[in-house]
Amino acid sequence: MSLPVAVDVGEVALRARGLGVRVEGRWLLRDVDLDLAAGEVLAVIGPNGAGKSTLLSLLAGDLPPSAGSVDLAGLVVHRASPLRLARRRAVLPQRPSLSFPFTVAEVVAMGRAPWAGTGAEDDDEELIDRAMAAADVTALAHRRFPTLSGGEQACASFARVLAQHTGVLLLDEPTAALDLRHQELIMSTVRACADAGLAVLAVLHDIPLAAAYADRIAVVSEGRLVAHGAPAEVLTESLLERVYRVPVDVFHHPTTGGLIVAPRRAHAAPTTGAPR
Known part of the structure; x- marks a missing residue:
């Protein structure tokens, strides 16, 4: 049995324009324009409190926008019934309730x-x-x-x-509580879903996982979308250091060629003589 496809592969399944939300006079997220296409994995990264989960809640229709709108394959998300939304998109929250x-x-x-x-x-x-x-x-x-x-x-x-x-998956930190094996298992399944034609957006804190499995990466910082594009275009030392406020090194894995992102530490842990 094939997986559902909301639209043809490569076409936009979810579109946000001018999206923002304001709470108690403060913009938690503002002026976001973002497309999610069928057949791709879009990873959303950024520091704690940047607005990533808020963005996902807006895209899912779980939070009404203060500005802008979200279109889900012809359905205006914030005006749609929960049942109609549930038949178009599935949402994984950050914490099981x-x-x-x-x-x-x-x-x-x-x-x-x-x-x-x-x-x-x-x-x-x-x-x-x-x-x-x-x-x-x-x-x-x-x-x-x-x-x-x-x-x-x-x-x-x-x-x-x-x-x-459903044809669209919206996942908030799907690997946060997982061991190494299950991180790879879940992200491999996410990748397989996209390869089968689904549109997948995943909020991730693990930047190397995002680099390994995503077709595009969106970077959110201080409530704004500051960059989005292919991993090699977005994951630069200058951008990541500005967003995360920590020195980082970005290099290619010698075997796979994939991008590796790691904090630049002043002192490395000892490799010999450590207690066992």
């Missing part, structure tokens, strides 16, 4: 709720099974969600998003 003792299988099945009463219900069982396998939570199917570790909860929540089976 579920506290009731549902099993992992029940949590993943919640992703199918927007399709209740439609012909798409026929695919529920297959999509739930595939989503749990892709997120490596099949073995946790009968575990109670609140008893899981933070990383296990993150994977189960990602499986719920996959089971929703």
